Amino acid sequence: MSEEHLAAGSACPPMNDGEVRLYGMRFCPFTQRVRIVLNAKNIPHNVVYINLKNQPEWYFKINPDGKVPALDTGDEVVLESLDIVDFLDQKFPDPPLYPSDPELKNRDKEFIQKFGKVVGATSKALHNKDNSPVDSYIEDVLEHLKEFEAELAKRGTIFFGGDNPGMLDYMMWPWSERSKIPSALQDKEFQFPKEKFPKLVAWREALKDVKAVGDTITSLETHVKFLKGYQGPNPKFDNL
Known part of the structure; x- marks a missing residue:
């Protein structure tokens, strides 16, 4: 590649x-x-x-x-x-990346759709065309994540897919990887209330070590370099 x-x-x-x-x-x-x-x-x-x-x-x-x-x-x-x-x-x-049980499969698909709210809030913060403070982004995302924390606690497994990641886990990862970028773009320290989301914190740590995910990860520093130049007339895509 x-x-x-x-x-x-x-x-x-x-x-x-x-x-x-x-x-x-x-x-x-x-x-x-x-x-x-x-x-x-x-x-x-x-x-x-x-x-x-x-x-x-x-x-x-x-x-x-x-x-x-x-x-x-x-x-x-x-x-x-x-x-x-x-x-x-x-x-x-x-x-297979979805549960074999049709009801559980539909539930995973439902949560993938719900995660669209996190996608929207994160995308808005990454591009931040209205120069909103990063705290407002964090509050918005955390509100949406409450349901995911509760669902993971209910399932009683490290991943939404069980002992191994499934489609829901994989569909969520790219925005978890980018969670610190909005703060970094505003030169602020990312403050995530780990005590309120212990299941998701453990989930993130476990998922980043899964090879299928780890092989796609880009560093925070490189993400920030790219986004700082992306809105300009000649954004740099390579050699970052």
């Missing part, structure tokens, strides 16, 4: 037989979701990174909107991270 983000004027790399291809962006949490699932299922794949400020002309044939992620199997293209991971879970069923 090359770290280079391809831009206008580049050629589309040829696909390899027996592999699926993920088009994404290195710092995109939605791309990371798919990378984690590809790793967890040991699916042969390669990743092509796209410069989202200056997309290659050929990429619009894959996704007319120019957005990432997009998955190309060679026979079809699947868009949107949640659609892609569900597609992968069906096409490559081993190991």
